[in-house]
Amino acid sequence: MNLFNLKSNDVAIITNEQTYAFSEIPKIEFRSASKELILILCQNTIDILATYISAMNSEHAVMLIAEGINRELLANIIETYQPKWIIGLESHKGYEKNENQLIRTKEIVTNIHPDLAILLSTSGTTGSQKFVRLSYDNIRVNAESIIDYLQINQNERAIMNLPLSYSYGMSIVNSHLLAGASILLTDESVMEKSFWEFVKKHKATSIAGVPFTYQMLQRIGFTKMELPYLKTMTQAGGRLNEKLVKHFAEYAIEQNIRFYIMYGQTEAAPRISYIPYEKVLEKSSTIGIAIPGGKLSIDAETEELIYKGANVMMGYAENLADLANGYELNGVLYTGDTAIVDEDGYFTITGRIKRFIKLFGLRINLDDVEKKLEEELQISLACTGSDDKLIVAIEQADFVEQVKEALERLYKLHKTAFKVKVIVEIPRFVSGKTDYMKLKESCL
Structure with a gap:
């Protein structure tokens, strides 16, 4: 060519x-x-x-x-x-x-x-x-x-x-x-x-x-x-x-x-x-x-x-x-x-x-990250964030370090690029789907 x-x-x-x-x-x-x-x-x-x-x-x-x-x-x-x-x-x-x-x-x-x-x-x-x-x-x-x-x-x-x-x-x-x-x-x-x-x-x-x-x-x-x-x-x-x-x-x-x-x-x-x-x-x-x-x-x-x-x-x-x-x-x-x-x-x-964010110029599909972490850890979680930080919300404080380790290992993300936040309950609609708007409001 x-x-x-x-x-x-x-x-x-x-x-x-x-x-x-x-x-x-x-x-x-x-x-x-x-x-x-x-x-x-x-x-x-x-x-x-x-x-x-x-x-x-x-x-x-x-x-x-x-x-x-x-x-x-x-x-x-x-x-x-x-x-x-x-x-x-x-x-x-x-x-x-x-x-x-x-x-x-x-x-x-x-x-x-x-x-x-x-x-x-x-x-x-x-x-x-x-x-x-x-x-x-x-x-x-x-x-x-x-x-x-x-x-x-x-x-x-x-x-x-x-x-x-x-x-x-x-x-x-x-x-x-x-x-x-x-x-x-x-x-x-x-x-x-x-x-x-x-x-x-x-x-x-x-x-x-x-x-x-x-x-x-x-x-x-x-x-x-x-x-x-x-x-x-x-x-x-x-x-x-x-x-x-x-x-x-x-x-x-x-x-x-x-x-x-x-x-x-x-x-x-x-x-x-x-x-x-x-x-x-x-x-x-x-x-x-x-x-x-x-x-x-x-x-x-x-x-x-x-x-x-x-x-x-x-x-x-x-x-x-x-x-x-x-x-x-x-x-x-x-x-x-x-x-x-x-x-x-x-x-x-x-x-x-x-649902995409950009971290250090790299486009991140939040749904992909969420799915992979759930498969890896078998816990309820949800992902949100902005163009400078990925946020993973979980309901069990015992899993914070495991989530951090999985993010670093699976996605090669620097620890400054993400935050794991423990919340009482992941907000959901009546249908059971995550309410990402409320989640973002409570996490950012």
């Missing part, structure tokens, strides 16, 4: 150890008579990124999974989707090792849609085998739109410390490589001194982050740093506190930096809207306007935000057979968020129809 041009001698990837031109990126062969699935356990290393680029330029479909995924869930995904190749795993039953790859030993007949490029989990590491199916056109169109409104050119050097398995991180790679720009690849945190040494040494021109990133940037005194080459800052992955938006927007104006607030969903590959940098202070409570080539509207009856564009996914997959399916949404995505629009055409999210 050759999504990325690897013939150029321009700088493509910079790591702590080495600089690679596009033509020097290691090429990995995936040979098969038919279209197959490549599963990549993602880390921010040159080996993994080179594998991703090679896989995207092959005729095969690529499943991107967080390296820290729960191993039981990973085993279930492998069993369900039967990938031909697995990258980033040392061993697995039914696979043999060949250099850095695991190759399936059993030959099976796969029927994968010719347009299918990428499979991304709907829930990160948190327990779902459901994946978003993105086509080559979905990826290319969204990357081109991002290049357009962020004004990315060959001189850009983007720091890439977000996970590749996260749609925001993936979009940074796709848009910059497609534009012929450079990526500074690292897995270090903004809290580490060596991260900023890397940024300064290689003259990063842009930095991207989720709300938690910007909270950390404020904590470490980012606005006092000497970063003369920084030209662009972007934020997505959940709503950023308006106080922080104002803080960074004012800094950006002082330093002649473009600061973009963005909104998206994995189902849209992932970018849906943005606030033009010159409007960030004025429109700080909104998600902005539709990206170039996209269109936003609001359902008159339900107030649900609807997005239309060529970047809308093909559909979902829950098993191997689903990979044969074509385009099921006709370019229209019902976002699950309710919204209003102002007289200038800027949209503001007012709530969620479905």
Whole structure:
């Protein structure tokens, strides 16, 4: 498919150890008579990124999974989707090792849609085998739109410390490589001194982050740093506190930096809207306007935000057979968020129809978490929360530590990301279903 041009001698990837031109990126062969699935356990290393680029330029479909995924869930995904190749795993039953790859030993007949490029989990590491199916056109169109409104050119050097398995991180790679720009690849945190040494040494021109990133940037005194080459800052992955938006927007104006607030969903590959940098202070409570080539509207009856564009996914997959399916949404995505629009055409999210929260940029399905914990602990519980904390309500104080341990083990969540609250009785409707509105009121 050759999504990325690897013939150029321009700088493509910079790591702590080495600089690679596009033509020097290691090429990995995936040979098969038919279209197959490549599963990549993602880390921010040159080996993994080179594998991703090679896989995207092959005729095969690529499943991107967080390296820290729960191993039981990973085993279930492998069993369900039967990938031909697995990258980033040392061993697995039914696979043999060949250099850095695991190759399936059993030959099976796969029927994968010719347009299918990428499979991304709907829930990160948190327990779902459901994946978003993105086509080559979905990826290319969204990357081109991002290049357009962020004004990315060959001189850009983007720091890439977000996970590749996260749609925001993936979009940074796709848009910059497609534009012929450079990526500074690292897995270090903004809290580490060596991260900023890397940024300064290689003259990063842009930095991207989720709300938690910007909270950390404020904590470490980012606005006092000497970063003369920084030209662009972007934020997505959940709503950023308006106080922080104002803080960074004012800094950006002082330093002649473009600061973009963005909104998206994995189902849209992932970018849906943005606030033009010159409007960030004025429109700080909104998600902005539709990206170039996209269109936003609001359902008159339900107030649900609807997005239309060529970047809308093909559909979902829950098993191997689903990979044969074509385009099921006709370019229209019902976002699950309710919204209003102002007289200038800027949209503001007012709530969620479905039960999702975003923690550190990762979308969490509260119903999935609730179901898994109930199966694990065999107690009555209910989940609620906001975009900065997951709350698990239980009626038995004896189980607090067990719930905490299960959350850390099953979902790889840091203890600051959740709270276990003991309540007298979980509020329910007459039907017996949980009253989540009352639950949230009593827990937040």
